[in-house]
Amino acid sequence: MDTFEQWLDTFWQIPARERKEYLAVKKAACICPECPSYNRCAGESKELAYCISGKSPLCISEDRGCTCRRCPVTSSLNLTYHDFCFKGSEAVQRYEHEVH
Ligand code: SF4
Ligand code: SF4
Incomplete structure (x- = not known):
C-alpha cells in the first residue's frame, strides 16, 4: 500500500465525525481557488478538495x-493524478486506470 491507499484505508475506518475533520484539514490546504479552472460558482458553493x-x-x-x-x-x-474537479477523485481515477 502506498501513502494514499493507507490514508484512504484509515479515512474509511474512522467515525464519520472524525472523517469530516480530516476532510476539513485537507480543504484548508486546498489551493483550487488559485487555479484558472476554478470559477465563481465553485467558490460560491465552497467546493474544495476534489x-x-x-x-x-x-x-x-x-x-x-x-x-x-x-x-x-x-x-x-x-x-498520482490531477484535474480532480472534472475527472473524479484520486481513488476513482486510480480505479479507472486499473480497469481500462
Ligand atoms: S483538489 Fe487539487 S488543489 Fe485541491 S486539495 Fe486536492 S490536490 Fe490540492
Ligand atoms: S482540481 Fe480542478 S480546480 Fe482544483 S486545481 Fe485541479 S483543475 Fe484546478
Whole structure:
C-alpha cells in the first residue's frame, strides 16, 4: 500500500465525525481557488478538495489548467493524478486506470 491507499484505508475506518475533520484539514490546504479552472460558482458553493470528494457536481466542466501538482495535499498524500474537479477523485481515477 502506498501513502494514499493507507490514508484512504484509515479515512474509511474512522467515525464519520472524525472523517469530516480530516476532510476539513485537507480543504484548508486546498489551493483550487488559485487555479484558472476554478470559477465563481465553485467558490460560491465552497467546493474544495476534489481529490477526495470527487468531481465538481455542477460548477466546473472546462479545463483551463490545474494547480494540483503544487498543492501540499498532493505531496502529503502522494497523489498520482490531477484535474480532480472534472475527472473524479484520486481513488476513482486510480480505479479507472486499473480497469481500462
Ligand atoms: S490536490 Fe487539487 S483538489 Fe486536492 S486539495 Fe490540492 S488543489 Fe485541491
Ligand atoms: S482540481 Fe485541479 S483543475 Fe480542478 S480546480 Fe482544483 S486545481 Fe484546478
